[in-house]
Amino acid sequence: MNEKAPWWVGILGWGTAFVIFLPILIIAITAFKTEQDAYSLSLLFKPTLQSFNEVFERSHYLGFVSNSVYVSLGSTIASLALAVPAAYSLAFFPGKRAQKILLWMLSTKMMPAVGVLIPIYLLAKTTLLLDSITGLIIIYTLINLPIAVWMAFTYFNEVPKEILEAARIDGANAWQEMLHLLLPTALPGLASTALLLVIFSWNEAFWSLNLSSVNAAPLTVFIASYSNPEGLFWAKLSAASLLAIAPILVLGWLAQKQLVRGMTFGAVK
Template sequence: MSHPVTATTSVPILDTLKRGVLGVIAWLFALLLFFPIFWMTITAFKTEQQAYSSSLIFTPTLDSFREVFARSNYFAFAWNSILISVGVTVICLLFAVPCAYAMAFFPTKKTQKVLLWMLSTKMMPSVGVLVPIYLLWKNTGMLDTVWGLIIVYTLINLPIAVWMSYTYFNEIPRDILEAGRIDGAATWQEIVYLLMPMSLPGLASTALLLVILSWNEAFWSINLSSSNAAPLTVFIASYSSPEGLFWAKLSAASLLAVAPILIVGWLSQKQLVRGLTFGAVK
């Protein structure tokens, strides 16, 4: 005797179907986002003549990479990017951690307004303050210097660092810090020995995000540097000329510029996801 299908048995089937559909959609979005990187990679291994063809069948060559290394000092640009990214990350965290600590554990009536004001500065178009900053940097001797770019990038990314740190610190139980105060811990000891170890996943993801944002910043690096402090974003822009775009060389230069940060992001993706979801589920 056959038994009718009940609603209880149909629920797992619907859940499985829903997860399958969502999985397919997620993969489609992932492939769509990855396609420009894929196309840039294969174009980098083509000749200039082949670069204008959409064919996926070609004989790979390293000629574009050889010409890029012969024309530019890639490692000097890469070293500037490393110095700028690491410097911005360290300085941002040095300012953001105590700032977020004060806002999270000693809030005032103006704390939320200050946070919103800091976030609103990200909405201001960069081109609106380019001229005054350019003149200020020129008059103070910071134009085309690594420290000049570090200061600008720090001012740009500090609101994000404060907001993320503040969010993570809000998830830390107050009782633990109060116990530390009872035991005689000073403020800096609370931050270093209690707060930072408990929020390490969140701070690690903040640091990774700051490195990525600093590495990818192009507007200010192109306008405030030329040779001495030029990072990899200027290195890529140098392959755009009035005579036209040489797609194979441009793709090779772009691949050399994005490869380090892609590798770092790929290796640290678990830590990044863990940090970004830190405190999301209690």
Template sequence: MSTQSVSAAQSGSALDLVKRIVPGIIAWIVSILLFFPIFWMTITAFKTEQQAYSSSLFFTPTLDSFREVFARSNYFGFALNSVLISVGVTLLCMILAVPCAYAMAFFPTKKTQKVLLWMLSTKMMPSVGVLVPIYLLWKNTGLLDTVSGLIIVYTLINLPIAVWMAFTYFNEVPKDILEAGRIDGATTWQEIVYLLMPMALPGLASTGLLLIILSWNEAFWSINLSSSNAAPLTVFIASYSSPEGLFWAKLSAASLLAVAPILIVGWVSQKQLVRGLTFGAVK
């Protein structure tokens, strides 16, 4: 083998090594940058208020901030509202989105794409633009500061995403299977429940998980449409921002208590979420 061939082989192997290592390094850097705020919030939650203003990583952990948070606020009441709202929104969105996506995927019309684009365009509208009419409407109908009122608002916000995701997953299901079911006498609901949903289950599961996360993290509407009775954990966090200033240790403790449940849910279900989001990507 000539020297030139050896050099070419070495340069080729070095290039392959770089191609394998560089994406990994970039992924680690991005992951660290994304995780750092959560890490800093976590360690600050275990500091005193004096220590919270220090950037030192070495300190004596304390639970004083958590004790004050539990003494000052009804954490479990806020958490229960968040659970009720997130689960309610997810169920209502799925009940509405599945039949809608089924009709659009298997019985499309010339206006189907336009309707989908119109639904998605509603997500681009700033929420503050419709705050006043919705606030007055909710006040006049008795939905202000109620769990059902927040469920309705969150459903209207997240329904376009649910329809789009379900529509995408349903498009990956072979239409011949549903046609065979119709030949055997299956009704529309039997097609959806017994044929379509089991095949699209990974995608629908990821849609449900995403709806739970979006509902849990929604802050704008919860802060403006609730005060005490239906206030979720986003309002719980906002209550620690006062005119007297920010108490970083208590705010971090409250934030950690608010995000911990959804972080745990996301961590436990990450495989299902990734599987659903990539459903149909590889044939």
């Protein structure tokens, strides 16, 4: 594609990006307002760090951040460790039911989470995993597993089978095949899968709010403590939200190149 895109494509692209970014921009602006100014959308105000100070004074921010980091990294590693072999087998040695298994995996995502809240809560209580990082890692791993398998499967599927056959003729066993051939070829794809899993776990709010209270509470619990129907808390809520998305935003920027490569990746593209 060497031709220059028509002028309106650029405008459309920037316009869409701006609309998507707008909520974050509003949060960023509101975070520096006072509570009284927060409800007007006006850009004329005196910036203040008052909300940030109050947030830091009231909550142990770093405790929430470290819980978020442990939980999202832990669950991402666990998901990948399970998803990569599963996707490998589904992509290269598909049995009769491979398609059905894939669909079944996805079907577990179709049920609203609140439907299984009580059983899972009781399971967590019995296994002493309530309000524990391990408990959250297990839940997030299970939630993200279908997506991880699907994405890894798609990337593996695009690796031509002939390459593997050639390796096998050269005497490589399954393990070597995976380590020296498959993983390097599919690496950009897997990296973007990993990043997506980190983001999903970072933002997951339902289970973290319900299964953690003090010890394992991640940033979602931190944000939830700054909102209420009776009282003005927009500035503090925005400051808290900005603090909560900052780490993942930075990670996203750093990994942007990988992410784009992963999305458009393919051995024949």
